[in-house]
Amino acid sequence: MRKLACLALVACGHPAPAPVMPQPALPVAKPAPEVAVPQVPKHPWPATRTDDIVEQLQGKTVKDPYRWLEDENSPEVQAWMTAQDTFARGLLASYPGRDEIAKRVAQLFYYDAVGAPIHHGEREFYTRKFASKEKTVVYTKDRGRDEIEHVLFDPNTWSEDGSKGLHGWWPSWDGKHVAYAVSEHNSDETVMHVIDVATGKDLSDVIEGTKYAAASWTPDGHGFYYTWVPPVGAVPIADRPGYAELRFHKLGSDPAKDPVVHEATKNPETFLGGGVSRDGHWLIASIQHGWSSSDLYFRDARKQGPWQVLVEGVPANFDATVWRDHFYVTTNDGAARYRVFKVDPKKPDRAA
Numbered sequence: 001m002r003k004l005a006c007l008a009l010v011a012c013g014h015p016a017p018a019p020v021m022p023q024p025a026l027p028v029a030k031p032a033p034e035v036a037v038p039q040v041p042k043h044p045w046p047a048t049r050t051d052d053i054v055e056q057l058q059g060k061t062v063k064d065p066y067r068w069l070e071d072e073n074s075p076e077v078q079a080w081m082t083a084q085d086t087f088a089r090g091l092l093a094s095y096p097g098r099d100e101i102a103k104r105v106a107q108l109f110y111y112d113a114v115g116a117p118i119h120h121g122e123r124e125f126y127t128r129k130f131a132s133k134e135k136t137v138v139y140t141k142d143r144g145r146d147e148i149e150h151v152l153f154d155p156n157t158w159s160e161d162g163s164k165g166l167h168g169w170w171p172s173w174d175g176k177h178v179a180y181a182v183s184e185h186n187s188d189e190t191v192m193h194v195i196d197v198a199t200g201k202d203l204s205d206v207i208e209g210t211k212y213a214a215a216s217w218t219p220d221g222h223g224f225y226y227t228w229v230p231p232v233g234a235v236p237i238a239d240r241p242g243y244a245e246l247r248f249h250k251l252g253s254d255p256a257k258d259p260v261v262h263e264a265t266k267n268p269e270t271f272l273g274g275g276v277s278r279d280g281h282w283l284i285a286s287i288q289h290g291w292s293s294s295d296l297y298f299r300d301a302r303k304q305g306p307w308q309v310l311v312e313g314v315p316a317n318f319d320a321t322v323w324r325d326h327f328y329v330t331t332n333d334g335a336a337r338y339r340v341f342k343v344d345p346k347k348p349d350r351a352a
Helices: 002-013 075-093 098-109 237-243
Strands: 054-057 060-063 118-120 123-129 137-142 150-153 164-171 177-184 190-196 201-208 223-228 245-250 260-262 270-276 282-289 293-300 308-311 318-323 326-331 339-343
Touching: 223 270, 237 270, 245 270, 260 270, 260 282, 282 318, 293 318, 308 318, 308 326
Parallel strands: none
Antiparallel strands: 054 060, 118 123, 123 137, 137 150, 164 177, 177 190, 190 201, 223 245, 245 260, 270 282, 282 293, 293 308, 318 326, 326 339
């Protein structure tokens, strides 16, 4: 009995261990399915190669990877232009509604119109725009005589592919001659010619390097002032604006020997222009500093005197028109909508 009691006590002092519950099996990680990385398609338009061209200009690093495209006459550039044009035309032709858009654009841009005439000497000059022609035509007629208009310039007939265009035209004050600039492919590079209005024949005067130039005629019609820039390749392209010169051309003379009236600034961030007053008394030279400011200088053309400062170093735009020995200066200096000053060349200093 004692033995049984001891066994009972031992049994009561050591409880039975809790049953072990089976643990759920951990899920086996499956490898992630391979996701296809979408391939970025190459651009559909024709590729344009780049060159590793880096230059230091005015103390700044300038990359010019597409300089090779500046040579429009090279076979590679010609092929590039053809490929780009073919691609663009094919893409545009696929757009729905394009025909309707093209029709509306034609209505807005192709119409008949006559420009306001200008009177020089006994002649009248004006333009006519035709709905059926790509380029404007310049006409002239004698005032008070037969009043029959004659075609002076029709750029539509200058080239079969329309690549040549009229970039500007400037009649002499007597109406006997007109200087005009011809460009190709709508380029700013132009060649200036002179036509005899009475005969409709060009003179021998052919002036190259007239980019951005205009002819400012002397009152006797014997010549004109113009801006000349050196041809492409003579100086670095970025420096060309700083090499612009104001020159004078006398009809019948060799343009290569035209005298320089105002020297080049040699500053590529400027551009020089100018002209003579209608009475031939005053020369005005303008030096533009980008689009935000300009300096003005004047000179007595009859005495060939020195250049004098009209305005210089002011951060604003200035333009001068000469009439009866006074300068009418238009400026946005202190006037966002511009204002006009009347200046006596004998006392050009601006009043405080």
